[in-house]
Amino acid sequence: MAAPGRRPRDRIVFSAAQLIRRDGVAATGLRDVVEHAGAPRGSLQHYFPGGKEQLVNEAVEWAGGYAGGRIAWFVAGMRRPSPGRLFAAMVQQWLDDFSANDFQAGCPVAAATVDCADGVESTRAAASAAFQAWRAPIADALRDMGVPARRAASTATLMLSALEGAILIARAEHDLRALQVVARELGPMLDGLVDPAS
Amino acid sequence: MAAPGRRPRDRIVFSAAQLIRRDGVAATGLRDVVEHAGAPRGSLQHYFPGGKEQLVNEAVEWAGGYAGGRIAWFVAGMRRPSPGRLFAAMVQQWLDDFSANDFQAGCPVAAATVDCADGVESTRAAASAAFQAWRAPIADALRDMGVPARRAASTATLMLSALEGAILIARAEHDLRALQVVARELGPMLDGLVDPAS
Numbered sequence: 001m002a003a004p005g006r007r008p009r010d011r012i013v014f015s016a017a018q019l020i021r022r023d024g025v026a027a028t029g030l031r032d033v034v035e036h037a038g039a040p041r042g043s044l045q046h047y048f049p050g051g052k053e054q055l056v057n058e059a060v061e062w063a064g065g066y067a068g069g070r071i072a073w074f075v076a077g078m079r080r081p082s083p084g085r086l087f088a089a090m091v092q093q094w095l096d097d098f099s100a101n102d103f104q105a106g107c108p109v110a111a112a113t114v115d116c117a118d119g120v121e122s123t124r125a126a127a128s129a130a131f132q133a134w135r136a137p138i139a140d141a142l143r144d145m146g147v148p149a150r151r152a153a154s155t156a157t158l159m160l161s162a163l164e165g166a167i168l169i170a171r172a173e174h175d176l177r178a179l180q181v182v183a184r185e186l187g188p189m190l191d192g193l194v195d196p197a198s
Numbered sequence: 199m200a201a202p203g204r205r206p207r208d209r210i211v212f213s214a215a216q217l218i219r220r221d222g223v224a225a226t227g228l229r230d231v232v233e234h235a236g237a238p239r240g241s242l243q244h245y246f247p248g249g250k251e252q253l254v255n256e257a258v259e260w261a262g263g264y265a266g267g268r269i270a271w272f273v274a275g276m277r278r279p280s281p282g283r284l285f286a287a288m289v290q291q292w293l294d295d296f297s298a299n300d301f302q303a304g305c306p307v308a309a310a311t312v313d314c315a316d317g318v319e320s321t322r323a324a325a326s327a328a329f330q331a332w333r334a335p336i337a338d339a340l341r342d343m344g345v346p347a348r349r350a351a352s353t354a355t356l357m358l359s360a361l362e363g364a365i366l367i368a369r370a371e372h373d374l375r376a377l378q379v380v381a382r383e384l385g386p387m388l389d390g391l392v393d394p395a396s
Contacts, residue, residue, distance in 0.1 A: 023313070023316060023317060024223070026221075027224045106315065110312055110366050111313075113369055114304060115312070115313070117301065124372070130370075131367050154382065158360060158380050162359045162360045162363055163363065166355070169359060169362070171311055171315045172307070181356065185349075185356045186356060192387075
């Protein structure tokens with residue numbers, strides 16, 4: 001994921017996201033976050049008066065915004081954008097990530113959902129918002145590529161679902177195959193959705 | 199999920215799976231599991247000398263076996279089995295589950311992966327085995343339905359990925375839509391894989 005900003009507050013949110021995606025929410029301690037961020041312990045109370053819940057929610061929100069922001073960046077880098085190529089780029093980011101960190105860390109939004117969906121309503125809502133922040137730019141990009149408007153949002157949901165599931169499976173298996181497979185299998189199907197008249 | 203068996207040991211494993219899929223692994227305490235199972239506290243040490251790690255791993259293993267076992271059951275209930283119908287049945291189980299429990303609990307294998315993939319190697323391996331126990335009967339069923347043998351395993355991975363991701367998104371959103379969408383979008387694509395000569 002992106003390098004953290006310079007501001008201590010941003011560094012703390014970024015560090016929280018990194019530890020959540022490695023160990024889950026429950027096992028991530030505030031002390032570890034502060035240490036990871038290289039921030040003074042007192043800064044937590046200063047920036048996050050709502051405690052761990054606020055920090056977790058902001059980390060999840062940050063992750064959703066980050067993932068959503070990547071979509072336009074992926075599309076901008078393509079000579080001939082297509083749904084399958086966009087999905088391949090989304091998958092490639094995780095292939096690179098897992099290759100670099102040896103499957104150490106998965107998706108923080110998934111972690112927040114698994115650990116908090118039933119117990120912490122504000123975190124469930126943050127995870128929901130993060131998925132939406134990720135899905136909306138995908139749907140926009142699909143429309144621009146010629147996917148019929150009535151299919152764009154649901155196709156974006158399918159892409160996100162397949163990616164999130166493959167992230168889980170690849171991480172459990174310590175093997176990139178699940179990610180490679182979904183890109184290869186789903187890509188042509190996605191490209192088949194483009195209206196030839198578009 | 200299935201009703202627990204009568205044996206105390208089975209009940210404990212089942213209860214562990216239920217609590218893990220609700221709260222994640224880290225937040226699931228042994229005391230809660232014993233209470234949920236209606237088992238005497240001493241039985242934990244008796245049946246699970248390896249402690250929480252052993253119990254979590256057995257719960258994950260149980261979940262993989264349970265999910266894998268459902269596949270043949272789904273296919274047996276279809277007049278004209280097809281990949282899309284199998285996927286719809288897998289999704290329907292989660293639609294029913296979420297409708298019955300108000301999104302209270304997700305997939306225990308996903309929870310184990312998120313919480314333990316980096317920290318507890320034996321649990322990561324159990325999650326990997328559970329995904330395999332789930333995927334293998336899907337691939338077998340797909341081959342029986344006429345999906346070319348070289349595509350069966352990867353199509354099974356795509357189906358599992360899309361389902362796992364949609365479970366996460368639906369649970370975060372407290373909305374069945376993601377599950378309904380992946381069934382509707384992916385189903386026809388899956389049916390298109392069947393060799394017409396089969």
